[in-house]
Amino acid sequence: MTDAPPSGSFLDAPRIRVAPPGPNSRRLLDAQKRLETEAVVYSRHFPIAIAEARGSTIEDVDGNRYIDWVAGVSVLNLGHRHPRLEAALAAQSRKVWHALEVPTEARIEFLETLRGMLPGRLRDHARVLFTVTGGDAVETAVNVAEFVTRRHGVIAFSGAYHGVHGGAANLTSGRRYHETTAFHGAQVVRVPFPNPYRPVLGDGSTAATIRYLESLLADPYSGVDEVAAVLVEPILGEGGYVVPPDDFLPALREFCDRHGLLLIVDEIQTGLGRTGRLWCVEHTGVSPDILCIAKTIGGGIPLSMIAYRDDLGRELPAGFHLGTYRANPLALAVGTEVLRMLRDEPILDRVRQRGATLLREFRDIAERHSAIGDVRGKGFMIGLEFVSDPVHRTPWGDRAREMRRQLLHTGVLMHTCGPYDQVLRFMAPLVIEEPLLARGLGLFEQALTVLEGQPAAPAAVRHAPAHPGPEPAAFPGIAPPVHTPHPPPPPGRHLP
Numbered sequence: 442m443t444d445a446p447p448s449g450s451f452l453d454a455p456r457i458r459v460a461p462p463g464p465n466s467r468r469l470l471d472a473q474k475r476l477e478t479e480a481v482v483y484s485r486h487f488p489i490a491i492a493e494a495r496g497s498t499i500e501d502v503d504g505n506r507y508i509d510w511v512a513g514v515s516v517l518n519l520g521h522r523h524p525r526l527e528a529a530l531a532a533q534s535r536k537v538w539h540a541l542e543v544p545t546e547a548r549i550e551f552l553e554t555l556r557g558m559l560p561g562r563l564r565d566h567a568r569v570l571f572t573v574t575g576g577d578a579v580e581t582a583v584n585v586a587e588f589v590t591r592r593h594g595v596i597a598f599s600g601a602y603h604g605v606h607g608g609a610a611n612l613t614s615g616r617r618y619h620e621t622t623a624f625h626g627a628q629v630v631r632v633p634f635p636n637p638y639r640p641v642l643g644d645g646s647t648a649a650t651i652r653y654l655e656s657l658l659a660d661p662y663s664g665v666d667e668v669a670a671v672l673v674e675p676i677l678g679e680g681g682y683v684v685p686p687d688d689f690l691p692a693l694r695e696f697c698d699r700h701g702l703l704l705i706v707d708e709i710q711t712g713l714g715r716t717g718r719l720w721c722v723e724h725t726g727v728s729p730d731i732l733c734i735a736k737t738i739g740g741g742i743p744l745s746m747i748a749y750r751d752d753l754g755r756e757l758p759a760g761f762h763l764g765t766y767r768a769n770p771l772a773l774a775v776g777t778e779v780l781r782m783l784r785d786e787p788i789l790d791r792v793r794q795r796g797a798t799l800l801r802e803f804r805d806i807a808e809r810h811s812a813i814g815d816v817r818g819k820g821f822m823i824g825l826e827f828v829s830d831p832v833h834r835t836p837w838g839d840r841a842r843e844m845r846r847q848l849l850h851t852g853v854l855m856h857t858c859g860p861y862d863q864v865l866r867f868m869a870p871l872v873i874e875e876p877l878l879a880r881g882l883g884l885f886e887q888a889l890t891v892l893e894g895q896p897a898a899p900a901a902v903r904h905a906p907a908h909p910g911p912e913p914a915a916f917p918g919i920a921p922p923v924h925t926p927h928p929p930p931p932p933g934r935h936l937p
């Protein structure tokens with residue numbers, strides 16, 4: 442097995458000195474509760490305060506050390522503060538921090554590095570439009586698709602998560618901004634994502650999905666007027682780490698070509714090595730027309746962008762998309778180093794090989810524990826779906842959330858996803874040290890065993906408010922949510 446470059450983790454993790462949240466964490470959590478909106482979610486899921494983060498580990502303010510299998514929801518594919526990224530950041534911090542769109546060495550170096558690493562036809566033939574967040578990138582991608590096709594409407598999938606922007610351009614009064622936003626009366630056509638474990642259309646096959654898509658365009662009474670593009674995640678992220686059949690993306694590409702639609706691929710969570718290829722589409726050879734990039738590209742500093750085919754045929758007017766903070770030079774310097782590391786180090790080989798064995802190891806564990814109904818994934822993007830009834834595949838969000846809590850207490854951080862919060866996802870940094878993987882796996886199975894040994898708690902106990910507030914409600918019908926003064930977020934609204 443090829444070795445990943447060391448990520449500088451606390452190698453003695455996990456190390457639990459005081460049951461979390463310890464007294465110092467409580468003090469900061471209480472202050473947060475007093476000073477910030479009650480709408481925060483992550484400090485409910487992970488009720489600790491962070492003192493320092495290194496590599497694939499986090500130390501809280503009470504001296505506890507955790508193995509981090511969340512990685513900032515795939516922002517930290519190279520771990521926290523990788524020494525090479527730290528050095529790039531420090532060097533750039535002595536040059537320039539903010540430059541609007543005026544070129545800097547950092548900007549051009551980044552663009553040249555990215556250009557040669559894009560997937561398919563985009564490689565060396567793409568234009569880049571910078572944005573700041575993932576949601577910003579996705580909106581911009583749809584705007585570009587509608588502008589160049591002169592059509593409105595986009596096909597998107599059930600289970601998709603593309604961010605929660607939208608609307609700001611409508612509130613801005615300039616007519617010229619309304620002309621270049623698709624979100625001014627946008628039509629979104631929603632289609633079930635092919636989910637082999639929970640098929641909706643037919644048997645969940647690609648053929649059934651494409652048949653449905655064809656019918657939407659052919660049937661004059663389908664309710665669909667016109668569309669410019671299809672927007673897709675190669676693997677559903679927040680939607681539950683759902684891996685579609687292998688032929689899905691190629692068939693979607695053909696469908697788009699047949700109908701003159703642009704294919705927008707959102708690789709915000711799947712991209713930059715997460716699945717063992719630099720881009721998840723590279724597993725299939727599919728070439729997107731527009732690619733959305735965010736999260737890991739800035740190594741933890743906000744940076745996002747779209748890359749679109751340079752032959753799309755209609756030039757974007759100056760000021761097509763605006764934003765004060767786009768392409769921050771500090772983020773760009775880190776971004777170039779992220780790309781170089783992924784290009785030059787044997788990280789992707791390791792993710793493919795180790796990811797395949799991890800999938801087997803998780804499947805072996807699932808064989809021994811009926812609470813896990815399905816294990817799926819690619820590379821270091823692995824989802825474990827909890828079911829209270831393996832025959833009927835009843836989603837068991839409560840158990841996945843209890844696992845997250847139990848794991849936190851043993852020093853492993855894992856997060857949930859899926860419409861009912863029923864999937865625990867493994868998304869460790871790609872450079873995580875082997876002992877931290879092995880220890881984490883042992884603790885994962887131990888947590889499953891502990892929970893199996895406990896009698897099912899009444900709902901009110903299962904939902905006893907975690908510090909500093911209650912977690913999101915369970916799937917209605919599985920367990921009634923506890924009354925809280927402020928309604929909790931609806932099931933499945935994971936803020937990534």
Ligand SMILES: Cc1ncc(COP(=O)(O)O)c(C=O)c1O
Binds near residue numbers: 602711
């Ligand atoms: C696939 C995908 N697209 C878009 C987004 C939105 O990104 P951001 O939170 O930076 O707006 C996310 C966030 O998790 C995501 O996973």
